[in-house]
Amino acid sequence: MIQVEGLTKYYGNFKAIDSLSFYIDAGEVVGFLGPNGAGKTTTMRILTGFMPPNEGTATIAGYDVLDQPLEARQRVGYLPESVPLYKEMTVWQYVDYVAKLYNMRNPIRANRVDEVLDQVGMIDRADSLISSLSKGMRQRVGLAQALVHEPDVLVLDEPTIGLDPGQVREFRELIQQVGKEHTVLLSTHILSEVEQVCDRVLIIHNGQIVAEDRPDALSARLQGSHRFKVKVGNAKPEAIAEVIGGLPGVINVTSTDDGVEVLSEEEQDTRPAVAAAIVGKKWDLLELRPLDMSLEEIFLELTTNDRQTYEEEG
Amino acid sequence: MQFFKVIGRSLRSIGIVFSHEFNLFFTSPIVYLIGSVWLFLAGGFFALSLSAINTGQYEPDMLGMFSPMVFLMIFMAPALTMRLVAEEYRNGTNELLYTAPVRDWEVIFAKWLAVWAVFSVFMLISFVYPLILFSRGNPDPGLIITGYLGLWLMAGATLALGVFASSLTQYQLVAFFVTMGTLLVLWLAQQLTYIITSPKITPVLAEISLVSHYQNLVSRAIIDPIDVGYFVGIITVFLFLATQMLSTRRWSS
Structure with missing residues (x-):
């Protein structure tokens, strides 16, 4: 058409x-x-x-x-x-x-x-x-x-x-x-x-x-589970980072104003392990939510992904 | 067959845009204001020329009304036309016209036709003056007919210039002053013929002047093809330029 x-x-x-x-x-x-x-x-x-x-x-x-x-x-x-x-x-x-x-x-x-x-x-x-x-x-x-x-x-x-x-x-x-x-x-x-x-x-x-x-x-x-936000009631971000950072699949943990942002490997959903670790410490898990990508991030993601695929194929 | 189909389609498109534009004029108070002022002034000039007739010195005619009309058009043409294309750019409605199955020249021609028709309505109302003359005296009908023909063509030409100026910009005031300025220059060209008496320049000035061709039609009771051609030429040139402008703005917007 x-x-x-x-x-x-x-x-x-x-x-x-x-x-x-x-x-x-x-x-x-x-x-x-x-x-x-x-x-x-x-x-x-x-x-x-x-x-x-x-x-x-x-x-x-x-x-x-x-x-x-x-x-x-x-x-x-x-x-x-x-x-x-x-x-x-x-x-x-x-x-x-x-x-x-x-x-x-x-x-x-x-x-x-x-x-x-x-x-x-x-x-x-x-x-x-x-x-x-x-x-x-x-x-x-x-x-x-x-x-x-x-x-x-x-x-x-x-x-x-x-x-x-x-x-x-x-x-x-x-x-x-x-x-x-x-x-x-x-x-x-x-x-x-x-x-x-x-x-x-x-x-x-x-x-x-x-x-x-x-x-x-x-x-x-795009909205895979590889980037999400964790908000915990009774623990300092540094303590949380220490606990989560060592889990398999987690690449990076960064502190924010009211919690931490977790970046994990793409094919792996680390959310259950993260939740279990926090609950195991008897902390209050208030929020665990995937972060939406901004449009700019989406393009970055797509363009770099495509380039990778292209290079692999080439 | 194909030729008639194309012509028929163009006429239809022109008719649609024309009636839209013509009706749009009467949704605004401006056209009533302009019409009233014009008819008031035309009536005033007519009344003044009547007082000359009353002295018994002249044959009754309407030269007293026709002559100042070209000067009035310097202000009236920009006021009537400034909105026509500029407002489409301003409101984004040009996007509708650009993407509808109508050609740019059809749009421009229809818009000019609409504003010329509005002027023709004013002119029709002023027909009451010759009726008064005929009821009271014995005027020369030829002089009145060529006078109105001259007025009509001169209006068509100045309005075509106005449509072109309006196609240049999205600002109505810019369109107004471009039209008014150009008409003033054309009018001054005539005034200069009284000052410059060079045998080389004077005829050229008279030839390009709106006023001299208008005066030829209005005051001689002769329809000279050169004078008619002058006005038709001006209309064609400015409508062509306005169409080019409309098309050019597709690229730049």
């Missing part, structure tokens, strides 16, 4: 994306995971026909975004990071205008606008001015305009950014629901978002794809 080959884009001398290639099948929900400035938005803007690439090709449903721009754009629904809204219009007028731009004709169009507003839960605000809507509602209207012409491909750029936790949860549910019927490419820098909604994840860093995996496989790789 989406085919990208050797895509390269420069901003001046800066290479935003560097010969990117990937393929997305019809019906897949794919997450684009990467920190800010990794090239996610640039790639999406090329796919949606916003800007042309310097090198490489991208096709949507068989239409090249450069050679057949109107046909390609017709098949994409796009929700940019900042939702492109005309605040002086009502919700209904706005979605209807976008539907017109995407060549929908009445009477189908009017029905479809109602239908899509119902789907995103905005039908009861159809006659409200967009300027009066909250951020979460604006995001829903943004999704409605991306969906209204029933595109083959839905491209969502950081769809949950700036929403409050309740709105994030609702919006993710909405994306999951939409993902059942559409091919979706969404970008995010939140790992748990990818786990929740995506079938597959592409990890992009410095304009290159550094890893590609199923989200559960990825999180197993």
